[in-house]
Amino acid sequence: MKGVAVFVQVLCYLAVTYAWKCVEAPQQYPAAQIDAGQGMVVMTDQQNQAYFLSGSTWYKLGTVKLQHVSVGPAGIWGVDTLNKVYKYVAGDFVPSEGLAMKQVDAGGLGQVVGVSFTSSNNTYCLQSTIASSYSQDSSLYWNSLSSSMIYYSCGPLYGCWGTDSSDKIYVTQTFLPNTCEASGWLVVEGAARMVEVGTDGTVFVLNAGGDVYLRNSISSSTPQGSSWTRIPMCFTIKHITYDLGQLWVVTTGGIILKCSQ
Numbered sequence: 181m182k183g184v185a186v187f188v189q190v191l192c193y194l195a196v197t198y199a200w201k202c203v204e205a206p207q208q209y210p211a212a213q214i215d216a217g218q219g220m221v222v223m224t225d226q227q228n229q230a231y232f233l234s235g236s237t238w239y240k241l242g243t244v245k246l247q248h249v250s251v252g253p254a255g256i257w258g259v260d261t262l263n264k265v266y267k268y269v270a271g272d273f274v275p276s277e278g279l280a281m282k283q284v285d286a287g288g289l290g291q292v293v294g295v296s297f298t299s300s301n302n303t304y305c306l307q308s309t310i311a312s313s314y315s316q317d318s319s320l321y322w323n324s325l326s327s328s329m330i331y332y333s334c335g336p337l338y339g340c341w342g343t344d345s346s347d348k349i350y351v352t353q354t355f356l357p358n359t360c361e362a363s364g365w366l367v368v369e370g371a372a373r374m375v376e377v378g379t380d381g382t383v384f385v386l387n388a389g390g391d392v393y394l395r396n397s398i399s400s401s402t403p404q405g406s407s408w409t410r411i412p413m414c415f416t417i418k419h420i421t422y423d424l425g426q427l428w429v430v431t432t433g434g435i436i437l438k439c440s441q
């Protein structure tokens with residue numbers, strides 16, 4: 181992937197902005213999806229293999245083919261190509277019985293949230309005590325969040341964000357990890373396909389056109405923030421994640437870029 185890397189660097193330097201600068205990240209081409217949390221970075225490639233980053237090398241993570249993987253305070257969780265939910269335990273992914281999910285997110289304060297594999301796309305939450313102690317193939321009890329989303333992501337600080345099938349963006353004002361009680365849903369102006377909440381409460385969205393936006397002025401008193409700032413990218417983006425000052429993006433072509441301010 182040397183050729184691609186050089187190409188990315190040249191293009192990104194031409195498109196450099198005053199605030200955010202992107203460089204090529206270590207590649208595991210072609211990447212499908214990426215998630216960063218707790219200092220770790222995990223991804224899946226287009227063959228549904230999961231990887232984690234150590235130094236500048238991607239290493240295989242477990243032996244199960246996954247379409248989506250997430251890392252956070254709740255550990256490492258993933259979903260296979262049949263939408264079965266797994267947790268990473270003692271070096272490999274352990275399956276769970278119960279609801280099938282399209283996507284799960286481990287970024288909250290110990291709870292896991294997910295979008296169910298049903299035509300209604302109902303969202304569910306796994307209580308933090310259940311998520312942390314889960315260790316062998318058994319049945320998982322998910323609490324319904326009574327909302328329908330396409331993508332759902334939580335952070336430890338200011339609750340959870342989601343996007344629905346009409347690209348509407350939502351945020352919860354309070355979210356209790358122990359009980360999965362979510363309340364005070366607000367609609368946020370704008371339109372997005374996916375939303376990612378960082379450990380520090382930073383929120384990024386990706387719209388249908390592959391553009392990335394940062395939400396400004398999020399705080400405990402205004403968890404919905406106040407405005408959007410576009411982060412110019414030199415490619416069309418299909419997946420984003422953010423942790424500890426680093427924004428990771430996957431281009432529609434499957435190249436990984438790492439951006440920082």
Ligand SMILES: *[C@@H]1O[C@H](CO)[C@@H](O)[C@H](O)[C@H]1NC(C)=O
Nearest residue numbers: 299300301328329330344345
């Ligand atoms: C459910 O999600 C799929 C995409 O994953 C979307 O095409 C469909 O419109 C959604 N349905 C509802 C009821 O939101």
